[in-house]
Amino acid sequence: MAPQPPSGFRTSAANGATDMGGFLGYRCSVCDRRYGPDEVVYVCPDDGGNLDVLLDLDSIRRSVSPASIRESVEDSIWRYLPLLPVTDPGHDGTPLKSVGWTPLFRSRRLAADLGLSRLWLKDDGRNPTASFKDRASAVVVARAQEIGAKVIITASTGNAGAALAGMAAAADRPAVILAPKTAPPAKVAQLLVFGARVVLVDGTYDQAFDLTLEAAQAFGWYCRNTGYNPFTAEGKKTAAYEICEQFTMAISREPVGARHAVPLPQGEWSAPQAVFVSVGDGNIISGLHKGFRDLHELGWIEQVPRLFGIQSTGSAAVANAFARGSESIEPVRADTLADSISVDLPRDGLRALRAATQTGGAYLTVTDGEILEAIAALGKREAVFSEPAAAAAYAGIVKAAGAGLVGPEDEIVVMLTGSGLKDTRAAMQAAGEAKIIEPRLEALQRILA
Numbered sequence: 001m002a003p004q005p006p007s008g009f010r011t012s013a014a015n016g017a018t019d020m021g022g023f024l025g026y027r028c029s030v031c032d033r034r035y036g037p038d039e040v041v042y043v044c045p046d047d048g049g050n051l052d053v054l055l056d057l058d059s060i061r062r063s064v065s066p067a068s069i070r071e072s073v074e075d076s077i078w079r080y081l082p083l084l085p086v087t088d089p090g091h092d093g094t095p096l097k098s099v100g101w102t103p104l105f106r107s108r109r110l111a112a113d114l115g116l117s118r119l120w121l122k123d124d125g126r127n128p129t130a131s132f133k134d135r136a137s138a139v140v141v142a143r144a145q146e147i148g149a150k151v152i153i154t155a156s157t158g159n160a161g162a163a164l165a166g167m168a169a170a171a172d173r174p175a176v177i178l179a180p181k182t183a184p185p186a187k188v189a190q191l192l193v194f195g196a197r198v199v200l201v202d203g204t205y206d207q208a209f210d211l212t213l214e215a216a217q218a219f220g221w222y223c224r225n226t227g228y229n230p231f232t233a234e235g236k237k238t239a240a241y242e243i244c245e246q247f248t249m250a251i252s253r254e255p256v257g258a259r260h261a262v263p264l265p266q267g268e269w270s271a272p273q274a275v276f277v278s279v280g281d282g283n284i285i286s287g288l289h290k291g292f293r294d295l296h297e298l299g300w301i302e303q304v305p306r307l308f309g310i311q312s313t314g315s316a317a318v319a320n321a322f323a324r325g326s327e328s329i330e331p332v333r334a335d336t337l338a339d340s341i342s343v344d345l346p347r348d349g350l351r352a353l354r355a356a357t358q359t360g361g362a363y364l365t366v367t368d369g370e371i372l373e374a375i376a377a378l379g380k381r382e383a384v385f386s387e388p389a390a391a392a393a394y395a396g397i398v399k400a401a402g403a404g405l406v407g408p409e410d411e412i413v414v415m416l417t418g419s420g421l422k423d424t425r426a427a428m429q430a431a432g433e434a435k436i437i438e439p440r441l442e443a444l445q446r447i448l449a
C-alpha cells in the first residue's frame with residue numbers, strides 16, 4: 001500500500017478547484033484508474049504507479065489560445081497558468097515568479113559540426129537556481145500553499161533540492177533537503193545559502209529518496225520527490241510549451257522563401273521534430289511528453305516531437321529496458337560523473353520509457369568521456385556552460401546524428417538542463433587545467449609558444 005496523505009493537508013485548494021487549469025484529478029500510469037483531486041496526494045494507492053494530472057482541456061480550449069498566451073505579460077512559466085493545476089503563487093518580484101522562459105537559440109556552428117542544419121539549444125541553466133528543476137519546485141511550492149502544507153521535504157542529487165530551497169525561501173516556507181554526501185559542493189552550498197535544513201546522507205540518492213518518504217510520512221511533511229509528487233511533471237511540462245511558442249516565434253522570423261517561413265494557420269504553434277533530453281529518474285522527459293500531448297490534444301500543434309532520452313552508460317536503467325523492448329525497468333548500480341542523472345532505480349521510469357516509445361523517439365547511452373567532450377563543445381562553439389547531466393543531451397544528439405537516427409534537415413531541440421557552475425570539477429576535467437607562470441613577459445611567451 002503506497003503512502004497516503006499525511007493528516008492535516010487539505011487535498012484540494014482552499015479557493016476551489018475551478019481556478020486551477022480545470023484540474024480534474026489524476027490517472028494512474030500503470031492501471032489507468034482515475035482519482036478525484038481529493039482522493040490521493042502522491043502515487044496510485046493500488047500499485048504505486050505515477051499519476052498523470054488530468055486537466056479539463058475542453059474548457060481550457062474554450063478560454064485560452066496561443067494568441068491569448070502571446071499577450072501575456074509574464075515572461076516565465078506563469079504565462080501558462082491557465083494550463084497548470086495550481087493557482088498563482090504570488091510573491092511577485094521573487095525567483096518564484098521568474099522561473100522559465102529560458103532562451104531557445106539556434107546553433108548554426110554545432111549543427112554544421114554534426115552535419116545538421118536546424119538545431120536549437122534551450123538553456124535551462126539560466127533559471128533562478130540554475131537548473132530545469134526550478135520549474136517543478138515552483139509548481140510544487142504553489143501546490144503546497146494551496147493545500148496548507150507547511151514544511152516541504154525532498155530527496156535530491158542537488159538540483160531539485162536547490163530549486164526547492166530557493167523557491168521555498170522566496171515563498172518564506174521551510175524546506176528540508178536530503179542529498180547524498182557526494183553531491184558537488186556548489187550544489188550543497190546553494191542548499192545552505194537558501195536557508196534549507198540540509199542533511200547529507202551517507203548513501204546513494206536512492207537511499208536518500210526512500211528515507212525522505214519515511215520522514216514525510218512520520219512528520220506529516222509535504223514530499224516533493226521527483227517521480228513521486230504528481231505536480232513536478234506539471235511544472236516540467238512548461239518547457240514543452242515554451243519550446244513550441246519560442247520555436248514558432250523563431251521560425252516566423254525566417255527569411256521569406258525559407259521552407260519554414262510559411263505563415264502558420266492562426267492560433268497554432270509549431271513543434272520541432274525531435275527533442276533530446278537527459279534522463280535520470282525520468283521525470284523531465286515525462287513532463288515534456290505531457291506538455292507536448294496537452295498541446296496536441298488542444299489542437300495547438302500538429303504533431304508531438306520524437307523524444308530522445310539520453311542516459312549515461314553508467315546509469316542506464318531506462319535505456320536498458322528500451323533496448324530489450326520491455327516495459328519492466330530493472331535497477332542498476334549507478335556510476336557516472338553526471339551526478340544529476342546517477343540513479344539506480346528511476347522513479348518515473350515507465351512514463352519516461354513511453355515518452356520515447358510513444359513518439360517514435362529512442363533511448364541512447366553516452367559515456368562519461370563523451371559527456372566531457374560535450375561540455376567542451378558547448379562551451380567552445382556556443383559559449384554555453386553546462387553541467388555533465390545537461391551536456392549528456394548534447395552528447396546524445398552527436399551520437400544520434402552519427403547513427404542517422406535523425407535526418408540532416410530535421411528540426412531538433414536539445415534541452416540543456418543545468419549550469420556548468422554547479423560542478424566546476426567536472427568542467428575542469430572537460431576543459432583541462434590552466435597553467436601558472438611567474439609574472440614576467442618571457443614566461444608568458446614561453447607558455448604561449
Ligand SMILES: Cc1ncc(COP(=O)(O)O)c(C=O)c1O
Binds near residue numbers: 284285387390418
Ligand atoms: C541538470 C539535470 N539534468 C537532468 C536531470 C534528469 O532529470 P530526471 O531525473 O527527471 O530524469 C536532472 C535531475 O536531477 C538534472 O538535475
Ligand SMILES: [Zn+2]
Binds near residue numbers: 030031044046047049
Ligand atoms: Zn494504479
